[in-house]
Every structure is written in structure tokens, then in C-alpha cells.
Amino acid sequence: MRLFLFYAVLLSSSHSLFAQKEPSKRRLPDPPYNFSVQELDSVLELAYESYFEGNYVSILQKAPDLIDYAEEIDELQIKTRLRAVLGNAFIQLGDRENAAALYKEALKEAAQRKDTFQFVNTYINLGNTYFDTDEDLAINYYTKALELGKNGSRDPHYIIIHHNLAEIYVKRDQPGKAQFHLDNVISALDDPSITNRKEQFIPTSQSIQGSIYLIQELYYRSIESSLQALENDRDDIDESYRILAYKNLLTAYEKTRQFELLSDVHKVYDSLITNRYENEKIRQQQLANSKYKADRYRQELVNSEFETKLMKQQTEQDETLIWTFAILGLLLLILISTLLYTREKRNKLLKILQIKNAQYLEAKDQSEKLAQKNTKFLSTISHELRTPLYGIIGLSSVFLNDKELDKYDEEFNSLKFSADYLLSLVNDILNINKFESEKGRKLQEEHFNLSLLMNSIVQSFQFLNQKNNNTLTLQIDPRIPEVLYGDKTKLSQVIMNLLSNASKFTLDGSITITVDQKTNDGKNTTLSFAVEDTGRGIEESNQKEVFEEFTQVPATISEGGTGLGLPIVNKLLKILNSQLEMDSTYGIGTTFSFVLPLKIGSKQEMESTINDRDIKKLDHKKLLIVDDNKINQLVTQKVLEQYHLDHDTANNGQEAVDMVKANSYDYILMDINMPVMNGIDATIEIRNLGIETPIIALTAADDLNLERDIYGHGINSILVKPYHTEQLLALLINHMS
Numbered sequence: 053m054r055l056f057l058f059y060a061v062l063l064s065s066s067h068s069l070f071a072q073k074e075p076s077k078r079r080l081p082d083p084p085y086n087f088s089v090q091e092l093d094s095v096l097e098l099a100y101e102s103y104f105e106g107n108y109v110s111i112l113q114k115a116p117d118l119i120d121y122a123e124e125i126d127e128l129q130i131k132t133r134l135r136a137v138l139g140n141a142f143i144q145l146g147d148r149e150n151a152a153a154l155y156k157e158a159l160k161e162a163a164q165r166k167d168t169f170q171f172v173n174t175y176i177n178l179g180n181t182y183f184d185t186d187e188d189l190a191i192n193y194y195t196k197a198l199e200l201g202k203n204g205s206r207d208p209h210y211i212i213i214h215h216n217l218a219e220i221y222v223k224r225d226q227p228g229k230a231q232f233h234l235d236n237v238i239s240a241l242d243d244p245s246i247t248n249r250k251e252q253f254i255p256t257s258q259s260i261q262g263s264i265y266l267i268q269e270l271y272y273r274s275i276e277s278s279l280q281a282l283e284n285d286r287d288d289i290d291e292s293y294r295i296l297a298y299k300n301l302l303t304a305y306e307k308t309r310q311f312e313l314l315s316d317v318h319k320v321y322d323s324l325i326t327n328r329y330e331n332e333k334i335r336q337q338q339l340a341n342s343k344y345k346a347d348r349y350r351q352e353l354v355n356s357e358f359e360t361k362l363m364k365q366q367t368e369q370d371e372t373l374i375w376t377f378a379i380l381g382l383l384l385l386i387l388i389s390t391l392l393y394t395r396e397k398r399n400k401l402l403k404i405l406q407i408k409n410a411q412y413l414e415a416k417d418q419s420e421k422l423a424q425k426n427t428k429f430l431s432t433i434s435h436e437l438r439t440p441l442y443g444i445i446g447l448s449s450v451f452l453n454d455k456e457l458d459k460y461d462e463e464f465n466s467l468k469f470s471a472d473y474l475l476s477l478v479n480d481i482l483n484i485n486k487f488e489s490e491k492g493r494k495l496q497e498e499h500f501n502l503s504l505l506m507n508s509i510v511q512s513f514q515f516l517n518q519k520n521n522n523t524l525t526l527q528i529d530p531r532i533p534e535v536l537y538g539d540k541t542k543l544s545q546v547i548m549n550l551l552s553n554a555s556k557f558t559l560d561g562s563i564t565i566t567v568d569q570k571t572n573d574g575k576n577t578t579l580s581f582a583v584e585d586t587g588r589g590i591e592e593s594n595q596k597e598v599f600e601e602f603t604q605v606p607a608t609i610s611e612g613g614t615g616l617g618l619p620i621v622n623k624l625l626k627i628l629n630s631q632l633e634m635d636s637t638y639g640i641g642t643t644f645s646f647v648l649p650l651k652i653g654s655k656q657e658m659e660s661t662i663n664d665r666d667i668k669k670l671d672h673k674k675l676l677i678v679d680d681n682k683i684n685q686l687v688t689q690k691v692l693e694q695y696h697l698d699h700d701t702a703n704n705g706q707e708a709v710d711m712v713k714a715n716s717y718d719y720i721l722m723d724i725n726m727p728v729m730n731g732i733d734a735t736i737e738i739r740n741l742g743i744e745t746p747i748i749a750l751t752a753a754d755d756l757n758l759e760r761d762i763y764g765h766g767i768n769s770i771l772v773k774p775y776h777t778e779q780l781l782a783l784l785i786n787h788m789s
Contacts, residue, residue: 058580080114085121091121096130101727111141113584123454132158132170136177139460143181144298151181172197172209175694179216184569187220193707211240211253218260227267234260256431259293271304278304303780429541440683444471450690462511465688468510471774499653500540502579503528507565509547516555523562524555529569533577537653540623549621550583550644558587559589561641576651582645589638666785673784674698675718678708678731679723679750688721688750691777705734712738719784732765739766746787749776 087095095118115138121130135158142151153298155178162170164281175197182190194213214236221230237257241250258281265274274697278300285294298321305313355376448471451457451464511524517524547565554563563585571578590598597619618632625632625646676689677699685701692699700715701710708720720738724731735747749762752773762770768782 078258079109080118082114083117083121085118087121087125089125089127092118092125092127092130096133096137099134102142103137106144108141108145108595111138112145115141118385125378128165128170129594132173136173139177139181146183148181152178153182168200171407172200175200175212179213183216187224191217191220198208209236214240215256215260218264218423220265222263222493225267227264229440230260230264232270234264251284251286252289255286255297256293258284258596259296259300266300266303269307272306274304275308291324291328295321295328300322333360366414367618375637392527400594400639401408401426404616417474447687448689449777450687453694463510465511470644493629495539497537497542497651499535499537499538499655499657501534502532502536502567503534504549505540505544506565507545509551510565512548513551517563520555520558521560522555525562525564527564527566529567529579531569531572532579533566533572534575535653535655535657537651537657538648539628540630543648546621546628546646547583548626549618552589552646553618554585554642558585561586576649577650578647580645580647580651582643584641584643586641589642590634590636591638595634595636596653630781663769667781669788670781670784672698673718674700675719675721676700676702676708676711676715676717677721678702678726678734679721680704680726682749683725691780694777695781704728705737708734709737709741712743712745713741719787720747721743721748724749724762731765732762735766748783748787 061266078098078101080102081095085092086763099111099115099118101351102108114136119131119134119138122128134156134595139151139154142148142154155174157168158177161167162174175193177191177197179190179197182193186567196216197213203744214233218233218237221227221233227668229525237253241253241257258277262274262281263276265271278297281293281297283296298317301317302314302321305311305317319355327359340688403735444467448464448467451460457464506528508527510524513524551563551565563583566582566584568580568582569577570580621644622632625648628648630646630648633645633647634642673696675692677685677692679688679701680703700717702711704726705722708722709729712720721734722731731751733747738747746768747766749767749770750773751770768787771779771783
């Protein structure tokens with residue numbers, strides 16, 4: 053029972069506000085048109101009449117041409133109203149899809165013209181389109197129309213929108229929302245501009261009010277409103293509202309137990325229902341006839357268009373057929389010539405390709421062999437360099453823990469730090485490309501004392517700077533927390549590389565390392581690092597080159613180095629979420645700086661990385677050291693003895709297998725590359741004996757495929773030499789039975 057919106061002399065609805073009119077003899081005119089605005093307005097009234105008479109086919113035939121004519125003479129409001137008639141005709145014929153498409157096209161036009169009237173009108177018509185099939189969508193369109201009409205005006209738009217929304221919320225049993233919209237209708241009826249419409253809306257509003265009271269179980273009020281609706285009833289109001297009023301009375305009388313009144317109301321209600329049923333049958337017959345005519349009209353239109361199109365196509369085909377054959381003949385000649393030329397060219401290219409392919413296969417084979425040799429070389433050089441470094445680092449660590457050698461702590465610290473730096477340099481050379489891999493980018497975060505770290509780095513470069521007669525100064529902001537949490541190793545590599553460059557390229561000058569705190573929120577801090585020297589500086593033309601791998605500016609080649617320092621720093625800082633900045637003036641000096649975010653660490657966590665109580669559990673555990681290098685044996689023995697661990701030593705894998713057969717061990721420390729029998733074969737033999745003793749591989753090799761080659765043969769863990777004592781202790785504690 054929604055109110056459909058047509059504008060002209062009358063305001064109308066489909067089976068809604070007004071009853072259907074008697075058929076008129078007047079019919080919509082055929083094109084072409086030459087109407088004045090007044091005449092076109094009269095034609096609009098004819099369109100309304102045709103709609104109410106159920107002559108939808110006539111509307112489908114004539115309305116599109118009338119809409120085009122209204123646009124041609126720039127009568128946009130008449131065009132909008134004619135479109136509303138056409139859309140509602142589609143709805144009556146059950147073609148809501150075409151109705152919606154018509155209105156949505158109208159929305160696009162309204163947007164182009166910024167036409168608020170057309171926007172409001174079209175949103176209302178779209179709401180009407182979906183009133184019976186999609187209440188949510190209908191509410192959405194009505195609401196959009198209301199939002200556009202927020203200008204204080206209470207015109208027929210305003211009344212119809214609120215009236216229809218009130219009906220929807222009654223259907224949804226939402227009396228509060230229904231009452232809100234009905235109150236807006238009743239309030240608007242007092243507006244002077246609506247006075248001539250008031251009597252048409254009063255009975256429909258009172259019927260809806262009766263329904264709202266009924267939902268609220270205010271039965272006597274429902275009776276009162278329904279009786280008022282019937283009292284104010286008009287012949288030209290759709291009987292659906294009259295039926296609604298009687299239906300409300302039936303329910304309310306029954307709820308208030310006024311059974312004596314039910315009989316008379318039932319008689320009238322039944323009579324109305326019967327009458328509507330008969331009228332609906334007639335209407336459905338008329339509608340079916342209209343649909344049949346509409347379908348027939350559409351089919352005739354399609355057939356006519358098809359015949360016209362077919363004739364036009366036939367003519368065009370006849371005209372182009374000769375040209376087609378002529379062009380095809382010409383194209384055929386060109387194609388044959390092209391194919392012959394292409395074939396000859398293809399044969400030549402094929403021969404060239406065969407030669408190139410053979411060259412490529414040969415180059416590929418050589419490249420693969422070179423890569424294999426390179427991998428083998430890197431693995432060998434890695435093992436050969438790490439082995440003596442393991443002795444230096446291991447023994448220096450042992451000496452540092454020897455109480456009798458405390459007076460040499462500074463020397464041993466420098467020795468160990470220098471060895472660590474050399475190991476770091478070896479790792480940089482071997483692993484420069486690993487920083488691009490996921491494994492290389494992984495952070496190894498730990499708690500550390502920044503002041504101790506920086507002083508240790510500075511101490512390791514004192515000898516070189518004394519040799520070059522440089523003054524080395526370290527300035528650390530006292531506001532920086534004592535303990536930080538981050539990747540200590542990568543930060544050390546960055547500082548050492550920058551300090552190494554400054555120390556090598558500065559003579560009789562000064563080097564200043566500055567660490568300032570920029571921010572601190574209690575959990576995180578941001579530090580600024582700068583290494584400033586008064587060396588020779590870098591010419592502007594060479595400043596980009598110094599960041600390229602294995603590249604040194606000509607003046608610095610004699611100073612030594614790999615040319616990897618700054619490229620490595622760049623890659624490390626990228627991993628640490630930072631960036632290197634350079635400020636250099638030739639003949640004056642250079643400053644390298646970067647800003648690094650770090651977490652604030654815990655002194656307790658730093659001091660208790662390994663629990664002393666757990667280390668105590670290792671007392672007198674028996675280990676078998678398997679290594680062919682006497683220095684490595686000595687280092688490992690000294691480390692174990694510091695923590696009261698017992699040990700035996702085997703010089704190769706075969707000796708290890710024999711000793712395991714004869715003795716029981718808590719752990720086996722197994723080297724990989726050994727004569728007679730290597731560590732992997734020895735492990736396989738031991739596991740074949742059914743022995744489950746934890747085996748930890750201690751190896752100086754650092755191959756990318758190390759884990760894949762080792763873990764599949766019964767080895768429990770891997771530790772790459774040189775290693776920190778804490779790492780070995782942690783593994784022993786982890787594998788403690």
C-alpha cells in the first residue's frame with residue numbers, strides 16, 4: 053500500500069492512495085511531437101490516466117519518445133515525471149529489473165546536472181520499486197531522499213516518504229520507528245502548502261495509527277483511530293486502507309472482549325475482502341492482457357528491428373563482397389611472398405641459434421664448474437682460517453678466566469678482541485652475499501653494556517692509532533641506559549669497520565667517536581652514532597664508489613683492506629633498520645654517522661644468560677673430544693677443565709668409535725673433517741651400535757648446506773668454530789640427560 057509519487061495536478065498511487073478511475077477515450081499521441089510546454093503538461097496528465105486505466109502497453113510504446121522530447125525542449129521536471137510513469141508501468145507488469153535500471157539511469161543524469169528535484173524523485177521511485185521485495189533497500193532509498201530534502205520544506209515528497217516508511221515499520225512490528233514517521237506526516241498536514249491534500253492523507257494516516265496502537269497493545273486507542281479513519285473515509289481512497297481499519301477493529305474488539313461488536317464489523321470486512329478479491333481477479337486479467345500485449349509489442353519491435361537490420365546487413369554485405377575478394381587476393385599474394393621470405397630468414401636464424409645454443413651450453417658447463425670450484429675453495433679457506441682463530445680465541449678466553457693471569461687481563465682482552473675482529477673480517481669475506489638471505493638478515497639480539505662494548509672496540513684500535521700518531525676519543529652520552537638489548541654483534545661490526553677506515557686513513561690527526569641519545573620512552577631508545585676523523589677525506593667524484601664492493605679509491609689502495617668495509621656497513625645497517633650518512637671534504641676529513649633504534653635491556657638478564665646452578669650440574673660429566681688438530685684439542689680441554697668436566701681425546705673418527713665401544717660418555721664433541729674416518733661416518737657407526745649419547749659437531753667449515761649434510765646422520769647439534777664458551781655450555785646443558 054505504498055504511495056507512488058507523480059507530480060502534476062494530482063498526487064497518485066498504485067493500489068494505494070487513490071482508487072482506479074473509469075476508462076477514458078483519450079489516448080497518448082504518436083510521434084513526431086511538436087508540443088508547447090503547456091501541451092506537454094497535458095500529455096503528462098494523459099499518461100497518468102493511461103496508468104490508472106491499466107493501459108501499460110500504451111505507456112511502454114509512447115513514454116520513451118515523450119521522455120526524449122521533454123529532454124529535447126529542456127523540460128526536465130516533466131521528463132522526470134514521465135520516467136516515473138514508465139517505471140511504475142514496468143513495476144505493474146512485474147518487470148522490476150527494467151524499472152530499477154530506468155531509475156538508476158535517472159540518478160546518473162541527476163548527478164551530472166546536480167538536480168536535487170530529480171534525485172529526490174528518483175530515490176522515492178526506487179524505494180517504491182523495492183517496497184514489496186526488499187524492505188532494507190527500500191528504506192535505504194527513502195532515507196537518501198529525506199537527506200536531500202532537509203531544507204525545511206514539507207512538500208508531497210516529505211509526506212509520501214514518511215508515509216511509506218511508517219507502513220514498512222508497521223509490517224516489521226517496529227511501532228516506535230513507525231510512529232516517528234507517522235508523526236512527521238501528521239505534523240506536515242498542518243502546513244498551509246498541503247491544505248488541499250490534507251483530507252486525502254488523514255484517513256490513510258489514521259488507519260496506520262490504528263495498526264501502530266495494535267502492535268503496542270493499546271487496543272482502545274487502536275479502536276478510536278480505526279473508527280476515525282472510517283469516519284473520514286473517501287470514495288477516491290484505495291480500499292486497502294479501509295480494509296486495514298476494519299481488520300484493526302476486528303483484532304482490537306477481540307482483545308478487549310467486545311464480542312457483540314465483532315459480528316457487524318466482520319460482515320463489512322468480509323464484504324470488502326470479497327469485493328477486493330473480485331476486483332483483483334479483474335485486475336489480474338487486465339494485467340495479464342497487458343503483459344501479453346507488452347510481450348507481443350516487444351517481440352514485434354524486435355522482429356521489425358531485426359528485419360531492418362537484416363536488410364541493411366545484406367546491402368552492406370553485397371557492397372563489400374567484391375572488395376573483400378579483391379583484398380583477399382592481394383593479401384594472399386603478399387602472404388605467399390612473406391612466407392617465402394620468412395622461411396629463408398628462419399633457416400638462417402635457426403643456424404645462428406644452433407651455434408649460439410652450443411656456445412651457451414659450453415659457457416653454462418664452465419660456469420657450473422667454476423661455481424663448484426668457488427664453493428669448494430670458500431669451504432676450504434673457511435676451514436683453514438677458522439682453525440687457527442679457534443686456537444687464539446679459545447686460549448685467550450681460557451687465560452682471561454685464569455685468576456693467576458688477572459694482571460694481563462687488558463692484554464688478553466685486546467688479543468681476544470682482535471682475534472674476534474679478524475674472525476669477523478673472515479666471515480665478511482666469506483658471507484658477504486649471506487646478508488641478502490633470510491638467514492643472514494636474522495637478528496641475534498642480546499642484552500649488552502654499550503659503554504663496555506665501545507671501550508673494548510676503542511681499546512683494540514689503540515695500537516694502530518698510536519702507530520699513526522692519532523688521538524682517539526670516545527664520547528658517550530651519560531643519559532644512555534647502562535644495558536641495551538639488540539644485535540650486539542652486527543653493531544660491533546659496523547663500529548669496527550668505520551673505526552678501522554678512520555684509523556687507517558688518518559695520520560697525525562684525531563678521531564672522535566660520539567654516541568648521543570636522541571629519544572627515550574622508558575622501553576626504547578634511539579641513539580646517534582658518529583665517527584669523525586681529520587684524515588685526507590674523499591674527493592666528491594669518488595664518494596659514490598666507496599660504497600661498492602671490493603672498491604677502493606686510488607689514493608687509499610696502498611693502505612690495505614678488502615674494500616668491503618662500507619658495503620658491509622650499509623648492508624648491516626639496512627638489517628638494523630638504519631642508514632649510513634657520509635659527510636666528507638677532501639683535505640679536511642670525513643664523518644660517518646647513523647641513527648639506530650634499540651630496546652632498553654636488563655642488567656639482570658645480561659648477567660644471568662647461563663644459570664650458574666645449571667653449570668654446576670655439569671661437574672665431572674665425561675666428554676669425548678674428537679679432533680685431529682692438537683691446538684683445537686688443547687683449547688677444548690682447557691675450556692672443559694675450567695668447568696670441572698672430565699674428558700678423553702680421539703685423533704680421528706675411527707679412534708672415537710673404538711673408544712665409545714670401550715667407555716661410556718655423557719657427551720661427544722665431534723670434528724667433521726678428519727683423516728682415517730670423518731665425523732659423519734664416525735657418527736653413523738656410533739649410532740649403528742645403538743648408542744644414544746648426544747653428539748655435538750664442532751666444525752670450522754661454514755657451508756650453506758652444512759645443516760642438511762649433518763643433521764641427517766644422527767648428530768644432535770652443530771657449533772661452528774670459533775665459538776663462545778657460553779654457546780658450548782648452553783648446548784651441554786640443553787642435552788643434559
